[in-house]
Amino acid sequence: MAADWIGCLVSIHCGPTLGVYQGEVSSVDQTSQTISLRHPFHNGVKCTVPEVTFSAMDIKDLKILEIRKSFTEVPKQNGPDINFTLTPHGGRKDKGGGAPVNSTPVMVPNKTEPKTQEGGVSPVPHYSKRSSSCRGPNQATPKKNGLKNGGHMKNKDDECFGDGMDDVPDEDFDFEGNLALFDKAAVFSQIESSERRGNGARSRGTPGEQTPSRYRHDENILEAKPVVYRQIMVPQNGTKEYSTDSGLVVPSISFELHKRLLAAAESHGLSLERRLEMTGVCASQMALTLLGGPNRLTPKNVHQRPTVALLCGPHVQGAQGISCGRHLANHEVEVILFLPNFVKMLEAITSELALFGKTGGKLVSNVKDLPETPVDLVINCLDSHENGFLREQPWYKAAADWANQNRAPVLSIDPPVSGQAHAVEAKWSLSLGLPLPLSEGAGRVYLCDIGIPRQVFQEVGIKYHSPFGCKFVIPLHSE
Structure with a gap:
């Protein structure tokens, strides 16, 4: 029955300390009471390891995001000695019992079956996690799929971003360093020198084209007839x-x-x-x-x-x-x-x-x-x-x-x-x-x-x- 979980997309809530993980189920071990996810995301940020393994004691809540096969999951009981059995029937989320807040999910660097120690928990390798407030280019918010007109709706993030998300680098772009490479003074000096060499000609456009006159903000750029200031004529010239x-x-x-x-x-x-x-x-x-x-x-100044x-x-x-x-x-x-x-x-x-x-x-x-x-x-x-x-x-x-x-x-x-x-x-x-x-x-x-x-x-x-x-x-x- 555990094989029916393989390939499903799930979301695992491990409490406030460990956070929430999403990924594709790669393996379920009923003996050691563990479940492994490939291509995992931690709090919306892609993990640096290809696979993560969780113990049943660490799982607070489990939600199915995408159903590959019709199955039913049996809620696990409290305590470390539980039966992590899955029977195919329908999709329901599994709300498990509490586990110590200091429990740590198992991280394995490859897709091979992890070696278990005492208590059924694999050793934890060293890895780095980014804060949930830092949103990178690989972030995707999984949503539940539904049925529309009898067809299966695709995940909107997959339709938008497509494949190849693993190739996106994790490093942030250095805007300040890139801006420092631009020498603004040198560029403007080059523009002014080109205008002087062209004797007033434009640096871009038709060679030899004269630069138009510069106008103030209150001047009319349209050519108009000259203003006639003496518009009133009298038959007799006045004295003033x-x-x-x-x-x-x-x-x-x-x-x-x-x-x-x-x-x-x-x-x-x-x-x-x-x-x-x-x-x-x-x-x-x-x-x-x-x-x-x-x-x-004013009305206030009647006095x-x-x-x-x-x-x-x-x-x-x-x-x-x-x-x-x-x-x-x-x-x-x-x-x-x-x-x-x-x-x-x-x-x-x-x-x-x-x-x-x-x-x-x-x-x-x-x-x-x-x-x-x-x-x-x-x-x-x-x-x-x-x-x-x-x-x-x-x-x-x-x-x-x-x-x-x-x-x-x-x-x-x-x-x-x-x-x-x-x-x-x-x-x-x-x-x-x-x-x-x-x-x-x-x-x-x-x-x-x-x-x-x-x-x-x-x-x-x-x-x-x-x-x-x-x-x-x-x-x-x-x-």
Whole structure:
């Protein structure tokens, strides 16, 4: 009956000390109560000896991995004197009795029958074992085979790795030693020297082919047409020119041409009300940025709301300032609007005041009602392009003196041209559509888009390409 075990693949568990062995049964000796495995694996690593012999006392558990013949194994009893008899019937695992933990499986260097000593245990030759955590190329995890569609399933490891596993060396590859053989400096030196000899030619590829230019990460490698920086042409050369951050030239226009441009835009439907709304949005957005933007206007900073003082006169520029104040008040800015009492006002100012009154902003008509302490920002809309006599009015002088004495920065919206003196020194000035030739007292000039189409510019003789890009307010630099 013992011959029925020959050729079967089994797994033998010898306890925590000796570990688990797998292999093909080469012999079973019922007299000495031993079983031998050829081509053994110990804890998943192939053994260095061709055969291993186990005593029945060392075996804790025995599992059949591949059945070559149909048989039944009779469980062995506890103790050294057991009957290790196998009768062919069916496959079941044999759970044997306990053995001393210091028992050692017998290792034989060849396939001959081992000589037994007293107790039926063969002498143990010297051999080395690798740790179970070290997985080598010969490691294979045996699995139970099953039947599929009546056929016998092959072991997946055998299908993957095939035969010839004994020829794989046990030594690990020395990565560090192999990397030390590579002289990186010498290789790069050879590449550079070949490029110098080729006078800029590539070291690989077609001989004589020139090396392409090297580009920065922010440069476009595609060839493009040269950039035309003067894209706006005016019929009359202005006295001053500006440029954007990208280098586009923005010429200034005279006030007469500015009036013709606005009249042409109004004839096409861009009414005064629409221009006031657009100017108010752009100016308020610029003012919000000057006030600190998202760093200042947050829900957690409601106890430190910024304060803006608006100084407006009875003209279109004053209506633009009131529109700006309405948008600022809608963004939780504390707005104080100064506008003197007049018997007759523009219809645009009346409608803008009605909307501003719905925001909760403060309206004052006397300079004495303005804050005595510095505010965060002063927006100046006192000046008019056409009526210069307003500067002689007492309310105008009082408001200008208050703005100059208050230590807050000043933003002027649509200030007058250079021929007129600026009563209030501004840090920033906002021009509409195209800039006017402003004097140095206007501070840094910004330009806002009020929505005038390109064809309207062409009607008044201006060749126009928008310099705004993705923004509605851009800074201008003096040439």
